[in-house]
Amino acid sequence: GAGVSQTPSNKVTEKGKYVELRCDPISGHTALYWYRQSLGQGPEFLIYFQGTGAADDSGLPNDRFFAVRPEGSVSTLKIQRTERGDSAVYLCASSLTPGPQYFGPGTRLTVT
């Protein structure tokens, strides 16, 4: 079956702009996760949805970051007033809970 898909694969934006990153989870997976990975590091947790609600958003670095999952399937990660330090690969994963998380290919965000 289809895996987790993320769009766009690459995004270049100017400092101060707003960006949206989209994630389509594996069909039937109720849990959805966002992580951020910087060069040479492991993925860092941002937020976790169970259905439509955010079960844990403790990893969001500040209020410029926001994520939604209005119908319990597709999710959008939104970043306002982007900064150069936001440049990273943003990974989305989904799972049946309990169970391992399956990752998408990621969106590489570059803020210039």
Place this chain on the structure above:
Amino acid sequence: DQQVKQNSPSLSVQEGRISILNCDYTNSMFDYFLWYKKYPAEGPTFLISISSIKDKNEDGRFTVFLNKSAKHLSLHIVPSQPGDSAVYFCAATQSGTSYGKLTFGQGTILTVHP
């Protein structure tokens, strides 16, 4: 505070030999552990997991060992193949959080030479 650590940034192994990747953790609340493999420009791929009620889990060429008292786990790949060359991440979570948040190590680059 690095709760999951992979102290070897890289490992080089000959094809056909055993690869052993190590991981240490500090949070005693972690009770479910996973290994992921990552190729360049791709997302991490799930390999194998282990619950804290077990000390070993095997899947084909991959075996994960867990030593709870030492807060240490390892991934054994036997025999190693050139296609195993990738970055390997260990990750940990708590069942009390419904296995939600994964905490990852920094990764180990495995190179398997033909």
